[in-house]
Amino acid sequence: MELVRQNNPLIHCMTNDVVMNFTANGLLAIGASPVMAFSAAETEDMASVADALLLNIGTPSNEGVDSMVLAGKAANRAGKPIIFDPVGVGATPFRNEISKRILNEVDVAVVRGNAGEIAALLGQAGTVKGVDGKINADVKELCLQAAKALRTVVVVTGEVDAVSNGEQLVAVANGHEWLTKVVGTGCLLGGVIAAYAAVQPNSLVDAAVEALAFYGVCAEQAYEQTKKEGIGSFQQTFLNELGNMTDEKAAALKRVEQIC
Numbered sequence: 001m002e003l004v005r006q007n008n009p010l011i012h013c014m015t016n017d018v019v020m021n022f023t024a025n026g027l028l029a030i031g032a033s034p035v036m037a038f039s040a041a042e043t044e045d046m047a048s049v050a051d052a053l054l055l056n057i058g059t060p061s062n063e064g065v066d067s068m069v070l071a072g073k074a075a076n077r078a079g080k081p082i083i084f085d086p087v088g089v090g091a092t093p094f095r096n097e098i099s100k101r102i103l104n105e106v107d108v109a110v111v112r113g114n115a116g117e118i119a120a121l122l123g124q125a126g127t128v129k130g131v132d133g134k135i136n137a138d139v140k141e142l143c144l145q146a147a148k149a150l151r152t153v154v155v156v157t158g159e160v161d162a163v164s165n166g167e168q169l170v171a172v173a174n175g176h177e178w179l180t181k182v183v184g185t186g187c188l189l190g191g192v193i194a195a196y197a198a199v200q201p202n203s204l205v206d207a208a209v210e211a212l213a214f215y216g217v218c219a220e221q222a223y224e225q226t227k228k229e230g231i232g233s234f235q236q237t238f239l240n241e242l243g244n245m246t247d248e249k250a251a252a253l254k255r256v257e258q259i260c
């Protein structure tokens with residue numbers, strides 16, 4: 001986090017219409033610099049100067065995906081990490097097709113999704129309903145399998161998060177159930193991972209694990225302060241925590257288990 005605050009990385013966010021404002025505010029809170037740019041007339045230029053690119057297919061369109069592929073190729077040429085959030089993949093054939101297209105045409109550094117979405121990327125019969133997806137299978141095993149199959153770092157989020165690059169597997173138990181009551185917390189997390197990846201591009205597993213632990217600790221702290229009030233206050237206090245949390249406090253409260 002200190003590195004993010006010192007370097008103020010520019011995060012090019014091609015994200016969905018629902019979460020744009022929350023994502024920009026969350027990234028500002030952690031000390032990153034968000035920019036939302038979508039038009040094919042500029043996405044290559046923006047992606048080449050940004051420090052990381054976030055591709056999120058939450059509200060997809062054909063033109064939007066063309067533009068994401070252009071941005072992705074430009075980020076690849078510039079050597080900048082790309083975080084892909086396949087929101088709602090498994091829910092419709094269109095989302096399945098465009099996820100495949102992005103993964104085939106762009107070299108993605110980290111894929112982040114809920115368990116249902118990651119299972120759908122592997123072609124497993126899914127339980128994705130709209131943008132929500134849970135599965136009964138072992139999330140850690142799913143994460144390892146997905147990282148091997150997709151040849152990227154994979155982050156599967158839920159009650160316990162899992163991170164893998166196909167060899168290492170790490171579990172992060174921080175977080176709070178109220179994160180699921182605020183729309184866009186998964187999407188903002190993709191942006192936060194992008195910011196960590198931007199300042200730590202050579203150790204993406206560590207970057208993702210640290211981002212998850214930090215994010216989860218912020219949610220736990222926000223819940224403690226707002227549990228008597230409700231999720232409106234939780235959302236605001238969570239943003240405050242993203243801005244105020246220190247690496248020292250997050251390190252003391254993190255619950256990270258290296259599985260292999």
Ligand code: ATP
Binds near residue numbers: 114132157158175
């Ligand atoms: P969905 O679309 O299903 O809401 P999402 O894309 O929003 O999923 P989540 O899996 O909800 O993503 O993850 C967002 C954040 O919420 C992560 O930091 C994750 O650790 C946390 N989280 C999700 N579910 C829980 C839970 N039951 N307990 C604690 N933290 C959770």
Ligand code: TZP
Binds near residue numbers: 059183187
């Ligand atoms: N519909 C399309 S995108 C979106 C909704 C509700 C936001 C999903 O946000 P998250 O972070 O996956 O809960």
Ligand code: MG
Binds near residue numbers: 180182183184186
């Ligand atoms: Mg959610």
Ligand code: MG
Binds near residue numbers: 087088131186187
């Ligand atoms: Mg999501």
